[in-house]
Amino acid sequence: MSTPILSLRGVNKSFGPVHVLRDVDFDISAGKVTALVGDNGAGKSTLIKCIAGIYTPDHGDFLFEGKKVEISGPRDATALGIEIVYQDLALCDNLDIVHNMFLGREKKRGSVLDETSMEALARKVLDGLSVRTVKSIRQSVSSLSGGQRQTVAIARAVLWNSKIVILDEPTAALGVAQTEQVLNLVRRLADNGLAVVLISHNLNDVFEVADNIAALYLGQMAAQVDKNEVIPRQVIELITTGKSAGVESAGAKR
Amino acid sequence: MSTPTVAEDSTEKATLKSAMHDYWLRIKAGDIGSLPAVLGLVALCIVFGSMSSVFLTPGNFANLLTQAAAVIVIAMGLVFVLLLGEIDLSAGYTAGVTGAVLVILITNHDVPWFVALIASVIVGVILGFGLGTLVARLGIPSFVVTLAAFLAFQGILLLLTGEGGTIRVEDKTILAVENSNLTPTLSWIFFIAVSVMYVLSGLHSINSRRRAGLKSEIIKLWVLKTIGLLIITGLAVFALNVERSNNPDLVSLKGIPYVVPVILLLLVIGTFVLGRTPFGRHIYAVGGNAEAARRAGINVKRVRIAAFMICSGLSAIAGMIFASRQNSVSPTTGGSSTLLYAVGAAVIGGTSLFGGKGKMRDAILGGLVVAVIDNGMGLLGYAAGIKFIVTGLVLLVSAGVDAISRKGNSV
Numbered sequence: 001m002s003t004p005i006l007s008l009r010g011v012n013k014s015f016g017p018v019h020v021l022r023d024v025d026f027d028i029s030a031g032k033v034t035a036l037v038g039d040n041g042a043g044k045s046t047l048i049k050c051i052a053g054i055y056t057p058d059h060g061d062f063l064f065e066g067k068k069v070e071i072s073g074p075r076d077a078t079a080l081g082i083e084i085v086y087q088d089l090a091l092c093d094n095l096d097i098v099h100n101m102f103l104g105r106e107k108k109r110g111s112v113l114d115e116t117s118m119e120a121l122a123r124k125v126l127d128g129l130s131v132r133t134v135k136s137i138r139q140s141v142s143s144l145s146g147g148q149r150q151t152v153a154i155a156r157a158v159l160w161n162s163k164i165v166i167l168d169e170p171t172a173a174l175g176v177a178q179t180e181q182v183l184n185l186v187r188r189l190a191d192n193g194l195a196v197v198l199i200s201h202n203l204n205d206v207f208e209v210a211d212n213i214a215a216l217y218l219g220q221m222a223a224q225v226d227k228n229e230v231i232p233r234q235v236i237e238l239i240t241t242g243k244s245a246g247v248e249s250a251g252a253k254r
Numbered sequence: 255m256s257t258p259t260v261a262e263d264s265t266e267k268a269t270l271k272s273a274m275h276d277y278w279l280r281i282k283a284g285d286i287g288s289l290p291a292v293l294g295l296v297a298l299c300i301v302f303g304s305m306s307s308v309f310l311t312p313g314n315f316a317n318l319l320t321q322a323a324a325v326i327v328i329a330m331g332l333v334f335v336l337l338l339g340e341i342d343l344s345a346g347y348t349a350g351v352t353g354a355v356l357v358i359l360i361t362n363h364d365v366p367w368f369v370a371l372i373a374s375v376i377v378g379v380i381l382g383f384g385l386g387t388l389v390a391r392l393g394i395p396s397f398v399v400t401l402a403a404f405l406a407f408q409g410i411l412l413l414l415t416g417e418g419g420t421i422r423v424e425d426k427t428i429l430a431v432e433n434s435n436l437t438p439t440l441s442w443i444f445f446i447a448v449s450v451m452y453v454l455s456g457l458h459s460i461n462s463r464r465r466a467g468l469k470s471e472i473i474k475l476w477v478l479k480t481i482g483l484l485i486i487t488g489l490a491v492f493a494l495n496v497e498r499s500n501n502p503d504l505v506s507l508k509g510i511p512y513v514v515p516v517i518l519l520l521l522v523i524g525t526f527v528l529g530r531t532p533f534g535r536h537i538y539a540v541g542g543n544a545e546a547a548r549r550a551g552i553n554v555k556r557v558r559i560a561a562f563m564i565c566s567g568l569s570a571i572a573g574m575i576f577a578s579r580q581n582s583v584s585p586t587t588g589g590s591s592t593l594l595y596a597v598g599a600a601v602i603g604g605t606s607l608f609g610g611k612g613k614m615r616d617a618i619l620g621g622l623v624v625a626v627i628d629n630g631m632g633l634l635g636y637a638a639g640i641k642f643i644v645t646g647l648v649l650l651v652s653a654g655v656d657a658i659s660r661k662g663n664s665v
Contacts, residue, residue, distance in 0.1 A: 104550030
């Protein structure tokens with residue numbers, strides 16, 4: 001594996017007496033889709049919130065492009081080019097696609113919104129992602145389908161020259177065709193050189209697009225392996241028991 | 255030369271058709287905007303015009319504008335708060351309190367009118383800051399906070415106006431706002447200046463979109479809309495320039511009432527803030543999905559507080575208009591049906607009670623509808639009771655249309 005763009009080493013996080021993450025190691029590489037799997041309560045959300053700067057880990061190191069960095073707030077994460085697409089999308093239904101993509105980071109000329117350059121840039125990003133399903137980028141988000149909304153949310157994340165995009169269950173609420181659409185988009189993001197983290201419960205999705213798979217079990221990294229070295233049954237074992245015959249555990253790798 | 259023109263023309267025709275189709279789709283999807291208010295206004299004018307010989311006279315038209323003015327300005331402020339999905343029930347009495355501050359400063363302390371006006375707006379903004387802070391920081395529902403303020407401000411107004419109950423205002427400028435008119439020549443100059451600015455800003459935005467290679471509004475549609483608007487407003491100016499005094503030798507009454515440019519100025523500023531600035535965009539975002547706005551890095555609490563401050567600040571302007579119209583302030587200034595009419599105006603105009611949808615011009619359209627009902631039924635000799643019932647029903651219908659269109663939208 002090439003040098004990871006972001007490496008977590010020995011990350012620990014407790015909420016009061018609950019030890020949610022225990023010595024987690026996690027690597028994310030540019031141009032790769034890294035799937036993060038694990039049962040409910042395994043610590044997936046906590047882990048990505050640590051990466052996004054929403055939680056600060058109790059101890060542990062973050063290595064960004066080989067250099068040690070501190071992520072102590074969402075701003076730090078954004079500055080490094082880390083973007084999260086949340087499960088519940090966080091789009092404003094009453095605003096159009098362009099407004100949503102630039103929400104909170106509007107382009108201005110003086111103190112006035114620069115609509116034309118925002119629209120042109122939004123168009124460029126959507127074209128760059130080969131998004132052709134949206135009729136007009138000036139239509140309000142409420143008129144979009146679930147897959148289109150997910151697309152807008154993802155496009156918003158890549159608008160800012162981001163390097164790492166974390167997707168929290170992007171296909172959870174989608175139908176078959178739309179899931180396919182979004183997975184294609186996820187693949188394209190990685191092919192464009194982004195590091196993509198895909199959180200999913202759906203192993204079909206994971207095996208379809210991921211390059212490597214990281215399984216969390218009760219707050220510990222059970223294993224992070226290349227997709228081609230495992231079969232779905234082994235991943236299920238990792239998720240449910242934390243170990244699987246024939247898979248090198250994360251602890252043993254060190 | 256002729257061939258490209260024809261080709262361009264045919265594409266424009268096609269797109270004009272598709273623009274109509276898009277508009278129809280938007281209406282079907284529940285995005286009706288101010289269409290019901292415009293239709294309602296036309297229908298009401300036809301009904302009252304046919305039933306009363308006075309209704310469609312220039313004199314009554316001018317009267318209508320001055321009657322509607324204060325409610326329109328309060329409704330403009332309420333649009334900011336309603337866009338967040340909040341409400342300000344105290345806006346009427348905020349106008350009363352700030353109007354009292356204005357009049358007391360002018361009459362009892364001989365302060366120049368503009369200093370007094372600035373002071374009263376500042377008082378309004380401070381009251382709004384208090385309301386907004388309670389809503390945004392403590393998380394008390396705005397309904398409760400402003401209901402409490404409704405009562406408390408009524409008390410403050412009672413204390414300010416004191417035992418006598420009424421404080422007269424004799425400042426010429428303040429009185430002129432509701433009682434005097436621009437001269438007919440000035441009225442036309444004003445109309446032409448505003449029209450030119452409107453056309454230029456429209457052309458500028460179309461041009462800059464074209465240059466950026468973006469799809470812009472179809473020129474033909476824009477020209478049609480602009481010409482229609484200019485004809486209607488031009489006719490209004492013409493009607494207002496007709497002599498409407500019964501005894502022109504004694505007092506001449508013609509021209510645009512001063513309050514019209516005041517409202518127009520507020521409309522332009524408000525529309526600019528809501529449509530063109532990041533702050534305005536954030537108001538829509540918070541109203542649409544507060545959690546999404548927060549995650550996008552918008553300071554939701556600050557936006558909420560600012561909206562309440564703007565609402566109360568505009569109420570202070572309405573307070574000035576009340577003082578001008580009544581020549582005084584009294585303990586009932588901004589009371590009784592004022593607030594309900596203002597909320598009604600915003601909602602009838604097309605602003606959603608659920609937040610996230612609404613425009614500045616809604617306040618004017620809705621305010622005119624409310625004023626037309628009030629004025630027309632008064633002319634027809636209906637009792638105040640009937641007027642309230644009808645206005646209440648109109649508000650109910652508008653809120654119903656809003657709720658149903660929202661439902662249609664979410665399915």
